[in-house]
Amino acid sequence: MSNPSVVQVKPFLQPFPYGREGMDSWAAQFALATPSLKRGIDQDGGIKPNQPYGELWIGGTHQNGPSYVEGTDEELKSLIQRDPAYYLGKKLVADDQMSSQYPSDLPFLFKILSFDKPLPLQCHPDKSLGKRKRREGENSNFVDTNAKPEVGVALSPFTAFVGFRPLEQLAAIVKGVPEFQELFTESTLSSLSSSASSSSSDAEPKAGRANASGESEAAAMARVFDISVKTYGEDDVGSLVAVVLMNILRLDKGEGAWILADDLHAYVEGDIIECMANSDNMVAHGLGEADMGGRSTFVEMLSYRHLPAEDLLLEYEDKWSAGQQGLTRRYKVPIAEFDLLATTLTSVSPTETLSPLDGPLTFVVTNGTVKVTAGDDSVELSKGQAGFVRAGVEIKLEGNGELWGAFYQ
Known part of the structure; x- marks a missing residue:
């Protein structure tokens, strides 16, 4: 059996309740771009108009939403486990900490989120707490032993509560x-x-990099409070806690924020790329009837960091040096498990070549059509379709479109 360098993968659609409904959801739209995708889709293969679809997990290997290889229906994790050094790269496999934490596995989980109502106030445990809770076996919200720091980058105007003011x-x-x-x-x-x-x-707070819209802080507080109250009612104390105590980020397409393990956050509205360490642990209380993980655990685990909103923004490098034609932006993620990239191809500049990466790349085409060639293999994907590229191979991108990816480096 051959080991391909690049494959198309079937994402996993998650109908989480905070998502936009029906075909208003980018997650649903992107899911339908892969006709053979069944996991997460309704039994009749369609999208229900009044059903919220919150997330699309892309090229993932997590047990709660694994991706499969298009054409063979082999689980992506199984493909990787055929030859971990080939697919993950020698650097990742040789890293004792990474290989013990993510044995023969991707160290990250890459997603599209599409939502028009606030997510629950939540935080994700660090590794020590995740291990302890799994060992104690008392909490079903701890499904793995990994930490879950994460980043979110806007694909459309994006509002979020992130950290304490x-x-x-x-x-x-x-x-x-x-x-x-x-x-x-x-x-x-x-x-x-x-x-x-x-x-x-x-x-x-000033109208600066954490406020792409330029609206005043008072106006932002009033707007997001109104959204929250319309969603969860006037008696939800989480609405007041979030609006008063937390930073409110307002970001345009291409701008992003990072969230460390144990940091309080809740996304409010937008369509975003989200990536995190490969974990699905969450503890949530406030905004709606969220009661996940135990209130005492929630209070105990919060970091209570209080950074200015501007300090939470992702830095990025345009014309990244690994992109030989200068068409790729690299996001400098302060998390060991992954970085992000975004490549834009046009009729004027239709080709980008990425130098070999130390680790694997999971990607999605968010606009247009992009042909991805790695070694002797290639896939041509359109908006909403996703793929996976092994480590250590030059990647040629051709077309007229936009591609976002997560990779280990």
């Missing part, structure tokens, strides 16, 4: 609303003010 911003908000002051003891207010005064950041 800096202390000086919290102090300014509490000071400006008498009703909030009644919720805190005098010692807590004094401590908050003292901590805030020692910070060097501005108390008023």
